[in-house]
Amino acid sequence: MSYTIDVYRNDAHKQKNFITFGTYVSLFPQLIAGPIVRYRDVEEQLIERHENLEQFTDGVKIFMIGLCKKVLLANQMGKLWDIIRADTSAGILGSWIGIIGYTLQIYFDFCGYSEMAIGLGKMFGFDFLKNFDYPYISKSITEFWRRWHISLSTWFKEYIYIPLGGNRKGLPRQIFNMFVVWALTGIWHGANYNFILWGLYFFVILMLEKSFLLKWLKKAPSALAHIYSLILIILGWVIFYFEDMKQLWAYVGRLFVPSSGLISPASMVTLTAYLPLLLIACFACTPIAKNLYGKIEKKSWSWIPDTILCLLGLVVSVASLVSSGYNPFLYFKF
Amino acid sequence: MKQTKKFLKYMPTFVFCLVLFIIPVLYLCIADSDFSALEKRKLSRFPTPTVETVFSGEFGKAFETYLNDQMPLRTFFVGTNAYYDQISGRNGMNGIYKAKDNYLMVTPIEETSTLDNNLRFLGEFIESSNVPNYVCIVPTSGYIYNDKLPLNHAEYKDDKIIDKVQKNIESVPNGNFINITDKFKELSSQEQLYYKTDHHWTATGAYECYKILGEKMNFTPTPKTSFKVESYDNFYGTNYAKSALWFTPSESIELWVNQDRPSNSVKLYINEGGELTVSNDLFFRENLKTSDQYTAYLDGNHGIVTIKNDNSSRDKRLLILRDSYSHCLAPFLADNYSEIVLADVRYYLSPVSEILKKENIDEVLIIYSLDSIVNSTDIAGIY
Numbered sequence: 031m032s033y034t035i036d037v038y039r040n041d042a043h044k045q046k047n048f049i050t051f052g053t054y055v056s057l058f059p060q061l062i063a064g065p066i067v068r069y070r071d072v073e074e075q076l077i078e079r080h081e082n083l084e085q086f087t088d089g090v091k092i093f094m095i096g097l098c099k100k101v102l103l104a105n106q107m108g109k110l111w112d113i114i115r116a117d118t119s120a121g122i123l124g125s126w127i128g129i130i131g132y133t134l135q136i137y138f139d140f141c142g143y144s145e146m147a148i149g150l151g152k153m154f155g156f157d158f159l160k161n162f163d164y165p166y167i168s169k170s171i172t173e174f175w176r177r178w179h180i181s182l183s184t185w186f187k188e189y190i191y192i193p194l195g196g197n198r199k200g201l202p203r204q205i206f207n208m209f210v211v212w213a214l215t216g217i218w219h220g221a222n223y224n225f226i227l228w229g230l231y232f233f234v235i236l237m238l239e240k241s242f243l244l245k246w247l248k249k250a251p252s253a254l255a256h257i258y259s260l261i262l263i264i265l266g267w268v269i270f271y272f273e274d275m276k277q278l279w280a281y282v283g284r285l286f287v288p289s290s291g292l293i294s295p296a297s298m299v300t301l302t303a304y305l306p307l308l309l310i311a312c313f314a315c316t317p318i319a320k321n322l323y324g325k326i327e328k329k330s331w332s333w334i335p336d337t338i339l340c341l342l343g344l345v346v347s348v349a350s351l352v353s354s355g356y357n358p359f360l361y362f363k364f
Numbered sequence: 365m366k367q368t369k370k371f372l373k374y375m376p377t378f379v380f381c382l383v384l385f386i387i388p389v390l391y392l393c394i395a396d397s398d399f400s401a402l403e404k405r406k407l408s409r410f411p412t413p414t415v416e417t418v419f420s421g422e423f424g425k426a427f428e429t430y431l432n433d434q435m436p437l438r439t440f441f442v443g444t445n446a447y448y449d450q451i452s453g454r455n456g457m458n459g460i461y462k463a464k465d466n467y468l469m470v471t472p473i474e475e476t477s478t479l480d481n482n483l484r485f486l487g488e489f490i491e492s493s494n495v496p497n498y499v500c501i502v503p504t505s506g507y508i509y510n511d512k513l514p515l516n517h518a519e520y521k522d523d524k525i526i527d528k529v530q531k532n533i534e535s536v537p538n539g540n541f542i543n544i545t546d547k548f549k550e551l552s553s554q555e556q557l558y559y560k561t562d563h564h565w566t567a568t569g570a571y572e573c574y575k576i577l578g579e580k581m582n583f584t585p586t587p588k589t590s591f592k593v594e595s596y597d598n599f600y601g602t603n604y605a606k607s608a609l610w611f612t613p614s615e616s617i618e619l620w621v622n623q624d625r626p627s628n629s630v631k632l633y634i635n636e637g638g639e640l641t642v643s644n645d646l647f648f649r650e651n652l653k654t655s656d657q658y659t660a661y662l663d664g665n666h667g668i669v670t671i672k673n674d675n676s677s678r679d680k681r682l683l684i685l686r687d688s689y690s691h692c693l694a695p696f697l698a699d700n701y702s703e704i705v706l707a708d709v710r711y712y713l714s715p716v717s718e719i720l721k722k723e724n725i726d727e728v729l730i731i732y733s734l735d736s737i738v739n740s741t742d743i744a745g746i747y
Contacts, residue, residue, distance in 0.1 A: 295518075302453075303456070307453070352432065
């Protein structure tokens with residue numbers, strides 16, 4: 031689709047070589063779920079790219095980070111979410127822990143796949159753009175959508191929002207354009223009412239932020255802005271998860287009506303067991319580890335931790351996959 | 365020197381490619397195996413692709429199962445994951461708690477609607493049987509050895525479930541309930557009633573239950589001194605296999621042989637698929653060398669087995685409806701009954717009431733582990 035539009039709009043040249051064109055269409059890293067690659071971004075790389083060992087090594091590292099995020103964090107957070115969701119008397123705090131589990135699962139799932147795709151691309155000599163930029167450290171929903179699934183937002187912006195006139199045709203038209211984009215963003219994730227509701231939920235929040243909230247948030251203490259964003263993001267995932275409206279409202283009820291206390295003993299046991307992983311996952315949502323790594327990356331001995339972590343990550347990931355068989359492909363429905 | 369430095373920088377790539385290369389090579393070099401002794405199940409073999417299965421996606425699925433089942437170093441990887449789970453705090457999340465003193469315990473059993481069904485079926489059976497029925501439920505090791513559990517563990521509700529069973533059974537005519545839970549709790553500090561690596565009770569546990577049964581069912585239990593204890597090392601139970609914590613030490617399995625019993629007085633009749641085998645011994649020591657060592661008692665699971673004792677102190681016939689916990693208990697009871705019929709409704713599919721008439725049964729003992737009474741849908745087949 032991107033190819034057709036890019037060529038039509040003269041953003042890219044026609045591709046006369048069938049093999050090069052076929053390479054783009056079947057480019058594995060973007061085929062299933064990975065980042066959406068615009069044709070014009072890779073046009074030159076399709077014809078001429080330079081694979082080398084250095085880039086391959088970078089690719090391996092990025093791929094490994096993605097693999098670990100998917101297998102060691104997303105899958106485990108998924109289990110936590112499954113356990114707590116099934117326990118209808120988990121309590122108000124328990125239910126929040128559950129949906130936080132899902133919030134982390136979906137991020138590491140999407141982000142893990144994207145990074146595996148980017149890593150694979152790098153091994154073959156492609157340079158794909160970053161798809162996630164620590165979305166959960168955002169201070170507003172507007173910022174969140176600049177950091178979450180960047181290739182998707184860019185795609186919608188460039189192929190729908192701007193062609194519709196963007197913000198150049200007056201405010202009512204801009205509101206309409208945004209409405210269309212967000213309804214479509216919802217539908218892109220699945221053909222179900224809850225996805226449309228999810229898209230419109232963000233449409234409303236973004237409109238509110240545009241009109242006055244953003245100004246307030248800028249003045250507010252940053253902790254407050256973080257909490258505001260996270261709560262809205264988490265509630266968004268509740269809408270995203272439940273395809274059945276009754277179950278959706280039931281879960282929202284569990285989050286706000288303390289009908290079964292703070293937290294059930296069973297959920298407390300689950301929470302304690304998953305606490306180390308929860309903390310690691312939260313930590314991995316921030317750029318702290320990356321910044322720390324940046325300090326040693328250039329050192330001559332950096333190959334030692336690189337190699338050890340690579341081997342350890344690979345063995346533990348394979349071990350987890352082999353022993354659980356639990357590997358639901360979250361993105362497959364979309 | 366500079367060359368080496370450059371080479372070292374690419375180490376992650378070499379490690380990555382090496383692993384990705386080694387795994388397929390191992391797939392090709394290691395012959396596929398049919399059976400996993402640890403998991404006690406058949407492993408899937410390479411599926412033969414046909415046009416039909418390839419397009420329906422069936423082949424892809426079967427191939428994935430094959431890859432997973434025949435994964436080289438599978439035991440190593442499964443174990444690595446089990447220890448990783450332990451290190452990262454998730455003890456018990458795979459259904460087994462790693463507890464103190466090398467105990468591996470099944471996580472708490474939750475009440476189900478199957479329990480209500482089972483109680484209804486049992487009630488109807490007991491009421492229509494016209495002979496005294498004794499029901500006994502064996503609690504889990506996690507409940508009895510609560511003090512050995514890890515700090516963070518879910519609550520065991522064995523007592524509540526067993527209370528419920530007791531109330532139900534006692535409300536039925538001919539129904540008697542035998543509660544062993546309190547006595548087991550009391551004994552737990554001195555005796556090892558359960559295996560450490562298995563969910564079953566030990567011979568000691570079964571013997572203590574036998575003593576309680578004697579009190580309630582009016583027979584004199586054979587004293588402990590009559591038994592010569594044969595102890596066999598290197599026993600690993602099913603909890604060990606489930607936990608995948610391979611470094612857990614093995615334990616010993618005991619056979620209690622009654623020395624005061626005249627030789628060849630007790631015979632075991634195993635009826636398997638219409639074929640009758642007779643054995644002069646209740647213990648099958650050659651099974652200790654196989655992967656399923658617990659089958660040393662009464663040769664493991666069979667639909668129906670009969671123990672006949674010509675020298676029994678009483679001329680009484682007992683029917684035991686049971687799961688595998690009875691394998692270890694029945695040899696004790698053999699001293700007190702002239703005939704014991706053990707029916708396992710998981711495998712014995714004819715109506716149990718027929719046995720009552722045909723064998724002239726005087727008493728019925730229904731003994732199930734907590735797991736069976738709560739989760740087994742086979743108990744419905746007791747008619």
